[in-house]
Amino acid sequence: MPAALTILERPQRWDTAFDERMTETDVDRLLGIEPFSRMDRAQFPQRLPLREILRHDTRMVRLRKGEIIVRQGDYGTSAFLILRGAARVVLSPDLVPDLLGRHATGRKGLLRTLAQIWNPSRPTEFIDPKNLSQSEELGSRQSGQEIRVFLQDIPRVLNQHRTAQLAVGDFFGEIAALSRMARTSTIFADSDDSELLEIRWQGLRDMMKYDGALREHINRIYRERALASFLGAIPLLRNLDKARLEQVAASVEFATFGDYDWSGEYKRLAHSGNIRPESEPVILSEGDYPNGVVLLRAGFARVSQKLGVGERTLNYIGAGQVFGLEEIAHNWRRKSAPVSMQYTLRAIGYTHLLVIPTHVMESIVLPSLPVSELPPMVGPAPEPFLPSKAGSTAAREKVGGEVMEFLAANRFYNGTAAMVINLDRCTRCDDCVRACASTHDNNPRFLRHGPSSGRLMVANACMHCSDPVCMIGCPTGAIHRESFAGQVVINPSTCIGCKSCHNNCPYEAIRMVEIRNKRGEFLVDPEMKPIVKATKCDLCVENRGGPACERACPHGALARMNLNQLDDLAGWLKL
Secondary structure: OOOOOOOOOOOOOOOOOOOOOOOOHHHHHHOOOHHHHOOHHHOOOOOOOOHHHHHHHHHEEEEEEEEEEOOOOOOEEEEEEEEEEOEEEEEEOOHHHHOOOOOOOOOOOOOHHHHHHOOOOOOOEEEOOOOOOOOOOEEEEEEOOOEEEEEOOOOHHHHEEEEEOOOOEEOOOOOOOOHHHEOOOOEOOOOOOOOEEEHHHHHHHHOOOOOHHHHHHEEEEEEEEHHHHHHHHHHHHHOOHHHHHHHHHOOOEEEEEEEEEEEHHHHHHHHHHHOOOHHHOOOOOOOOOEEEEEEEEEEEEEEEEEEEOOEEEEEEEOOOOEOOEEEHHHHHOOOOOOOOOEEEEEEEEEEEEEEHHHHHHHHHHHHHHHHHHOOOOOOOOOOOOOOOOOOOHHHHHOOOHHHHHHHHHHOHHHEEEEEEEOOOOOOOOOOOHHHHHHHHHOOOOOOOOOEEEEEEEOEOOOOOOOOOHEEEEOOOEEEEEEOOOOEEEEEEOOOOOOOOOHHHHHOOEEEEEEEEOOOOOOEOOOOOOOOOEOOOOOOOOOOOOOOOHHHHHOOEEEEOOOOHHHHHHHHHHHO
């Protein structure tokens, strides 16, 4: 007799509302104001009505004057509409790190560097109390379950910075929310009765899909504020004058693929051992007509080629890289012998891309390139895919197909400073761990173990990712990019131990620790609960000599490496 089956409902779009406190009265109010009042509800499908989007994908946020709404450099997943009051955006100069809840890091001097060697042993997870005090110009207050950070001296900010006021009906944050790029400005509430509608990215995406006016509005803002600067930095377009660059920008098409919240899904699949390339959304397929050049704006994509009944990974490309140029250039020069796409491009995680149509490439872009800069013609047996900055064909052959699959399956190409260990050379002496602990007051910031493939191991240490999903949702701005070289660091004075970064990190590189004083005693709050902080590798941002772990290895078995640079990896592995 077969065992009884357990029947469960499938997860639904509305299982988790953005704010359970949203009422039908709130929704009625929203439907009576722009832009929602102008939307044609008949254009929305029955399974995804506008009313339900507003009910489940938005929330009302009430703020007092000076409270920070978004910070420059933060990664956010929602946009904002001002319903009442006003907000103010800081244009220039940028606010100092202390005013954003961040730590203004300074390089260690010679005496301080030597002192860390002579200092007596400190208790594990010791934090000097003076490092737990935040700037006097920055305050915080509890609002329900959330922490609100606010500016104490607004007149001083207004006197020293050029700002602009945003009024009722103004929309902001949509570009960062949809493309998962860093916020470009800091915006704070400019009145004590400010009320904003926060729209999470899922709702914004769906409203854009079914309302042409909102889609055109956001696309226009995107083109005005972000597109020109991005295109101007692409080497492929550097020979275009302003007029022709504007023509290209006007023709660009936007697209997104993959799972915006890929971190949680990836961790679930990684633990189950069920990560398969076939589950990744296809952007372009081998054999397709090349209808445009793809420019990656954010995220990553896997390049593969058919092999038997499956596919083999040839490479992966990230932000700023190009796909499809070889085929389009070939067809432009040899119209009598056109070729189709030679490779398949799949989104890994979440990928935001721009497409320059083929006819624009042929009429504007390709004629601007010198013959020496055109890619080679596509032959009957094309060379393995080689995007710019990724690495040579020889490097990929040295790294090997097994390691390439290992890096892609574990999303390690995301790391700009991954800790790689050559297990053939590593003697397990732990000098790297001791050096890390010595540099950070007896608080080691990584674990010397992690996934491996053959002799290559990638340790559980912060990789300072290109796509730092750990920074999404930090309520105080404690985790942020450092100004020196873009290292991702945590300010202990503003970390509230909420675990947001810990839960988001797909590589298990952030630990939550109960901190102690110099006597080894736990620090507790007024309720006698241990104070918990997030801790991780900061790439020895204060050290002039760079990461202590790498310098301490006596056998050259450890390196901090950008895993998008396959030439570097191949050269290091051959040691």
